[in-house]
Amino acid sequence: xxxxxxxxxxxxxxxxxxxxxxxxxxxxxxxxxxxxxxxxxxxxxxxxxxxxxxxxxxxxxxxxxxxxxxxxxxxxxxxxxxxxxxxxxxxxxxxxxxxxxxxxxxxxxxxxxxxxxxxxxxxxxxxxxxxxxxxxxxxxxxxxxxxxxxxxxxxxxxxxxxxxxxxxxxxxxxxxxxxxxxxxxxxxxxxxxxxxxxxxxxxxxxxxxxxxxxxxxxxxxxxxxxxxxxxxxxxxxxxxxxxxxxxxxxxxxxxxxxxxxxxxxxxxxxxxxxxxxxxxxxxxxxxxxxxxxxxxxxxxxxxxxxxxxxxxxxxxxxxxxxxxxxxxxxxxxxxxxxxxxxxxxxxxxxxxxxxxxxxxxxxxxxxxxxxxxxxxxxxxxxxxxxxxxxxxxxxxxxxxxxxxxxxxxxxxxxxxxxxxxxxxxxxxxxxxxxxxxxxxxxxxxxxxxxxxxxxxxxxxxxxxxxxxxxxxxxxxxxxxxxxxxxxxxxxxxx
Amino acid sequence: xxxxxxxxxxxxxxxxxxxxxxxxxxxxxxxxxxxxxxxxxxxxxxxxxxxxxxxxxxxxxxxxxxxxxxxxxxxxxxxxxxxxxxxxxxxxxxxxxxxxxxxxxxxxxxxxxxxxxxxxxxxxxxxxxxxxxxxxxxxxxxxxxxxxxxxxxxxxxxxxxxxxxxxxxxxxxxxxxxxxxxxxxxxxxxxxxxxxxxxxxxxxxxxxxxxxxxxxxxxxxxxxxxxxxxxxxxxxxxxxxxxxxxxxxxxxxxxxxxxxxxxxxxxxxxxxxxxxxxxxxxxxxxxxxxxxxxxxxxxxxxxxxxxxxxxxxxxxxxxxxxxxxxxxxxxxxxxxxxxxxxxxxxxxxxxxxxxxxxxxxxxxxxxxxxxxxxxxxxxxxxxxxxxxxxxxxxxxxxx
Ligand code: SF4
Ligand SMILES: [Zn+2]
Numbered sequence: 001x002x003x004x005x006x007x008x009x010x011x012x013x014x015x016x017x018x019x020x021x022x023x024x025x026x027x028x029x030x031x032x033x034x035x036x037x038x039x040x041x042x043x044x045x046x047x048x049x050x051x052x053x054x055x056x057x058x059x060x061x062x063x064x065x066x067x068x069x070x071x072x073x074x075x076x077x078x079x080x081x082x083x084x085x086x087x088x089x090x091x092x093x094x095x096x097x098x099x100x101x102x103x104x105x106x107x108x109x110x111x112x113x114x115x116x117x118x119x120x121x122x123x124x125x126x127x128x129x130x131x132x133x134x135x136x137x138x139x140x141x142x143x144x145x146x147x148x149x150x151x152x153x154x155x156x157x158x159x160x161x162x163x164x165x166x167x168x169x170x171x172x173x174x175x176x177x178x179x180x181x182x183x184x185x186x187x188x189x190x191x192x193x194x195x196x197x198x199x200x201x202x203x204x205x206x207x208x209x210x211x212x213x214x215x216x217x218x219x220x221x222x223x224x225x226x227x228x229x230x231x232x233x234x235x236x237x238x239x240x241x242x243x244x245x246x247x248x249x250x251x252x253x254x255x256x257x258x259x260x261x262x263x264x265x266x267x268x269x270x271x272x273x274x275x276x277x278x279x280x281x282x283x284x285x286x287x288x289x290x291x292x293x294x295x296x297x298x299x300x301x302x303x304x305x306x307x308x309x310x311x312x313x314x315x316x317x318x319x320x321x322x323x324x325x326x327x328x329x330x331x332x333x334x335x336x337x338x339x340x341x342x343x344x345x346x347x348x349x350x351x352x353x354x355x356x357x358x359x360x361x362x363x364x365x366x367x368x369x370x371x372x373x374x375x376x377x378x379x380x381x382x383x384x385x386x387x388x389x390x391x392x393x394x395x396x397x398x399x400x401x402x403x404x405x406x407x408x409x410x411x412x413x414x415x416x417x418x419x420x421x422x423x424x425x426x427x428x429x430x431x432x433x434x435x436x437x438x439x440x441x442x443x444x445x446x447x448x449x450x451x452x453x454x455x456x457x458x459x460x461x462x463x464x465x466x467x468x469x470x471x472x473x474x475x476x477x478x479x480x481x482x483x484x485x486x487x488x489x490x491x492x493x494x
Numbered sequence: 495x496x497x498x499x500x501x502x503x504x505x506x507x508x509x510x511x512x513x514x515x516x517x518x519x520x521x522x523x524x525x526x527x528x529x530x531x532x533x534x535x536x537x538x539x540x541x542x543x544x545x546x547x548x549x550x551x552x553x554x555x556x557x558x559x560x561x562x563x564x565x566x567x568x569x570x571x572x573x574x575x576x577x578x579x580x581x582x583x584x585x586x587x588x589x590x591x592x593x594x595x596x597x598x599x600x601x602x603x604x605x606x607x608x609x610x611x612x613x614x615x616x617x618x619x620x621x622x623x624x625x626x627x628x629x630x631x632x633x634x635x636x637x638x639x640x641x642x643x644x645x646x647x648x649x650x651x652x653x654x655x656x657x658x659x660x661x662x663x664x665x666x667x668x669x670x671x672x673x674x675x676x677x678x679x680x681x682x683x684x685x686x687x688x689x690x691x692x693x694x695x696x697x698x699x700x701x702x703x704x705x706x707x708x709x710x711x712x713x714x715x716x717x718x719x720x721x722x723x724x725x726x727x728x729x730x731x732x733x734x735x736x737x738x739x740x741x742x743x744x745x746x747x748x749x750x751x752x753x754x755x756x757x758x759x760x761x762x763x764x765x766x767x768x769x770x771x772x773x774x775x776x777x778x779x780x781x782x783x784x785x786x787x788x789x790x791x792x793x794x795x796x797x798x799x800x801x802x803x804x805x806x807x808x809x810x811x812x813x814x815x816x817x818x819x820x821x822x823x824x825x826x827x828x829x830x831x832x833x834x835x836x837x838x839x840x841x842x843x844x845x846x847x848x849x850x851x852x853x854x855x856x857x858x859x860x861x862x863x864x865x866x867x868x869x870x871x872x873x874x875x876x877x878x879x880x881x882x883x884x885x886x887x888x889x890x891x892x893x
Contacts, residue, residue: 204673212640
């Protein structure tokens with residue numbers, strides 16, 4: 001499992017061979033990827049898969065959806081769509097074995113991303129368990145939604161050859177099959193014989209007839225065989241990966257990224273805050289706790305009394321996420337904007353947008369603050385100053401800005417170096433350390449996470465009032481703790 | 495009769511027992527077979543000495559070393575552990591468990607909430623029947639469902655039985671596999687605060703459960719009479735608490751309370767009332783379709799110590815070890831004859847070594863039978879192992 005990270009993509013695999021490498025939407029990830037990818041793609045793929053896995057966790061634990069039910073699958077798909085993860089929607093909706101370029105690219109991303117997360121999640125037993133549970137859920141969900149015609153192909157590709165038992169043998173044990181199989185109408189099903197230890201989940205729950213060491217399963221139950229194999233394979237691979245971490249982690253950029261991943265943002269959307277932050281404290285907060293992207297938006301607003309749409313959106317949602325109420329937010333924007341325009345104009349043209357952000361207008365959706373991925377990949381046009389400063393600034397501008405803030409030269413050049421190499425989030429992490437005089441090396445994935453980590457560090461420094469009423473009934477629970485919940489992978493059942 | 499022997503004599507008698515009566519040869523062959531392809535020396539043995547000193551990570555390379563170790567340490571109790579990749583030792587933290595028989599431990603103390611004849615360490619012919627049922631149910635499941643052939647049954651020396659499955663597949667089964675088998679067999683769950691401890695749902699009964707019920711049925715009347723499950727007010731109230739439907743419970747209570755105390759008659763009335771009730775209440779049957787079976791299971795089904803089965807390195811008392819408190823030998827028995835075991839005919843170290851004892855002759859015979867039973871299992875294990883190795887060509891399939 002060696003990832004060669006290059007700044008510029010020097011992909012060796014070409015589409016012609018992609019179809020051989022990736023014949024099917026559903027993979028068992030037996031062979032690690034060998035191609036070279038850019039660090040940027042590495043990061044993106046990792047975060048996108050993390051989003052997917054966390055969505056799975058959310059579906060069962062926070063939404064309380066029954067595993068693999070229609071509602072469950074619908075939820076996953078709609079979340080993936082919301083996050084713009086089209087290729088995962090494609091892979092999860094109806095696995096097949098198409099051969100379009102988009103099919104192949106989706107599988108390639110799926111493949112690489114899976115292996116990147118192995119590296120991030122092989123570190124401790126808890127992480128391994130979490131990861132295995134999620135990947136198994138994903139696998140099962142995709143197997144269940146697979147197109148019928150793709151099923152045979154899947155078995156063939158993975159060398160899963162089983163022959164069904166004869167009608168005679170079946171009729172000998174038909175009573176037992178009827179008693180002990182979890183399905184109705186077994187008369188019309190073909191049955192297969194597998195060793196009992198290949199379907200332990202069915203054995204454990206007495207949902208299969210076993211005789212002489214063999215379990216008799218219909219086609220439908222093959223998912224048990226596959227998940228058992230896949231689980232064993234994952235367990236072993238993660239154990240091996242954890243032993244080889246040192247070799248992989250010789251590259252500091254990857255260390256930083258991988259370590260950050262599992263504790264990083266991607267699932268929490270910060271759309272509701274537990275505290276109320278008064279706008280009077282924003283000036284001081286922007287110095288102490290805002291990530292650079294927000295700090296520069298704040299400064300720009302104070303300076304120019306105006307922000308363009310992209311900036312208002314990025315900053316406005318961030319403010320909502322840290323706990324600025326709608327009323328305060330309206331006041332905040334109004335105060336600034338009316339320094340250069342009539343109040344009428346503000347109310348007509350801008351107030352709507354503020355309320356919109358809070359889900360009070362338009363589709364009334366409770367919008368989430370943008371994460372780094374989105375911010376970094378945003379287009380920033382002329383006259384706009386949103387986006388990620390590490391990505392969307394020239395080195396000299398960045399350096400000057402940091403100098404202006406009074407940081408020491410060595411720290412500044414560390415940050416600027418990382419940004420130059422394209423490691424924006426690592427640069428952001430170094431900036432975090434610069435501001436706080438620490439060397440934590442946090443993995444940053446979300447501006448609001450930056451803010452919260454900062455607040456944790458300086459607890460008590462600012463005045464925070466507990467929020468009095470929960471406004472939105474679709475309140476999101478803090479999801480950063482998700483991975484602390486004890487998921488028992490053994491409990492996975494159809 | 496245990497009392498007539500002096501525990502202090504043990505330290506003098508044990509060396510003689512180990513040298514003359516303990517089936518050292520078969521024992522070593524059994525372990526060697528179970529160790530394959532690891533050498534005998536990679537198996538952990540552990541001794542409990544006279545002063546309760548517990549020695550772990552002992553090992554032997556051959557029968558001669560076993561005899562020497564026996565004479566040197568004179569263990570009051572002998573336990574068997576797992577097979578490691580190296581010679582077991584306390585200092586080694588890198589040793590890995592490679593194999594271990596699949597084991598089951600059933601102890602009558604776990605039946606204290608249902609058995610009425612004895613409590614705790616005590617055991618009599620009446621409560622031994624619980625062990626007979628357990629043995630039959632587990633043995634059948636291991637043989638018919640899982641296809642295991644080399645199954646050794648051992649009397650624990652006091653109030654329970656142990657089962658050792660030596661088939662290669664069982665020995666090398668990983669812990670998820672072990673725990674799945676344990677869960678497959680375990681039907682009684684729930685603690686002090688749960689009255690109804692068996693829930694079979696509303697679907698068809700799984701074949702293995704139906705088979706277990708059939709086995710229990712063979713003994714159930716006997717047990718009702720022996721144990722008088724329903725004969726006192728207290729027992730009756732415990733019984734009534736299991737019934738989930740309040741109306742039905744009251745009906746049953748009213749009738750059973752006024753009846754003669756015979757548990758068998760009370761049980762039969764209960765079954766009648768239940769059946770009638772279900773006929774009249776179609777919805778009721780949906781909630782407690784298998785109530786009769788559930789109660790039978792709660793009273794009679796094997797109560798496994800599943801942690802012993804799930805664990806890989808749980809030490810378990812060796813066959814032919816002496817129980818230090820009773821002096822009884824942990825004899826190997828054939829499951830089909832479990833019924834015939836009379837607890838006072840189980841040989842003790844005292845009677846075996848005392849020519850003058852009136853039980854001596856009988857106990858000698860029973861000891862010989864036990865050794866023969868052991869031999870049979872070990873010989874058949876050796877045969878299957880040889881076949882298996884031939885089939886898979888040496889050690890290519892191993893670990
Ligand atoms: S990395 Fe994220 S938090 Fe840091 S500046 Fe860029 S967008 Fe803001
Ligand atoms: Zn008794």
